[in-house]
Amino acid sequence: MGRDYFLDKDIVVDKERNIYLVFSNVNPYGYIYAMIKYVYTGKGLWKGYERVLKYYGVNNMLKLSQEFLMEPCYGVTFPVLRLSNVSKHLKPEEKALELIKHTSGSKHEISFLELYTALGVRQLGITGSFLAGINHENSDLDIVIYGCEDALYVMNNFEGFEEDRDWIVETSRNYGLTLDFSKQLYDKRTRGAIKGIKFSILFVDPRPERPCKEVCKRKGEITITAEIEKGSCDVLFYPSKVILHNVNVVSGEVGLKPEILVSYEGIYSTLLFKSRKIEAKGMLVECEKPIIVVGDRDVPGYIRRIL
CATH class of the missing domain: 2.40.50 (OB fold (Dihydrolipoamide Acetyltransferase, E2P))
Incomplete structure (x- = not known):
């Protein structure tokens, strides 16, 4: 894409080596909306990093130890990272292109290429620990699909692989939902496993947004x-x-x-x-x-x- 703006599911690294996940296409002045996900301790499973955002969800996000800024247009605070503290901006589509062109033959890369073939779209990326370069043997594959056309193509044509039954249990526990309700939320097309490796399919609108479009x-x-x-x-x-x-x-x-x-x-x-x-x-x-x-x-x- 050759872009210089931030999109949902990008990864950014600050000057203290902490790793953040961007969660918005809105590009404010002087900072980005991003949640701290990994911190370097030298002891963590992710090549010395430990995961501080263990589960997604608004309640878990609010517990993060990072800067929050009040957005007057919406009347609430959001977790942010100031642009002056950004050391690296990592883009999912660039990592995917790298893996497609040059593969080491690892089980994760082979599974990624099989997913890439099965999905049948070109506008895709890979985020999470693989994009950050801290993946381990049991890391998930977090695939990003860009744009409405490719998103609908995947949902209408991709049938998925193996079921990820752990997702149902984890979602039930994390959100306080019944197992039956969590089963209704599960979709094999977006959460599954391939040859024992778990994967998620995430969708991103590739269009950046301006901040504070309306007051609420x-x-x-x-x-x-x-x-x-x-x-x-x-x-x-x-x-x-x-x-x-x-x-x-x-x-x-x-x-x-x-x-x-x-x-x-x-x-x-x-x-x-x-x-x-x-x-x-x-x-x-x-x-x-x-x-x-x-x-x-x-x-x-x-x-x-x-x-």
Whole structure:
């Protein structure tokens, strides 16, 4: 891509050798939205690094020991890394191209090439410990698919490989969900294993965004039912976004119906992709158009499929 801006799923390294995961396409002035994931102690499994962000999710992100900045347009704080402290900017698509052109023949690289062939798309990358260069023998393969066209191609044509049953148990424990509900969130196309090596398929919109496009005000907890467009690529990107139709307010402020759902919990993306009608609990936020946010720090919420 030859880009000089930051995208979701990029990796950045600070001047103290700490490794961060970028989680937004928004490029503010002077800093980036990024979560610290690994710190170097000399004792960690990842070539001397230890993982401090053990599990994803908003609640785990809030426990991180790093700088948070208040964003006045949204009224909440986000974890950030200042550009003046960035030592390296690592891009998933560049690492994938490197592995495609030059492979050492390791089991992980062979599995990556098999995934690359099975996925059938060109706009892809590899992130996580492989991009950071600290992978170990049991590391996962975190594959990034760029753009709506390729995202839909993968979801409509890729059948997956072996199931990753551990994901269901880990998601249940991490988010406090029942095992049955976690099974409903699991999708073999985006979480699985190939020859014993676990992999994830992640989707990224390759377009950068400008900061503070609108000013929003948090209003309070709300639960709704609504119809949505099935098979939208926008729910696969982070955060998931989908337009709501025929909204019914189950509880909360009835005078302001959300028109858009935004989910900061990635576990719901494939459920939204497969659904036509949902129930959702979250934070009602008044922006240019009212939205319901799932994954708010005060109202974590949930999404359930009705149809």
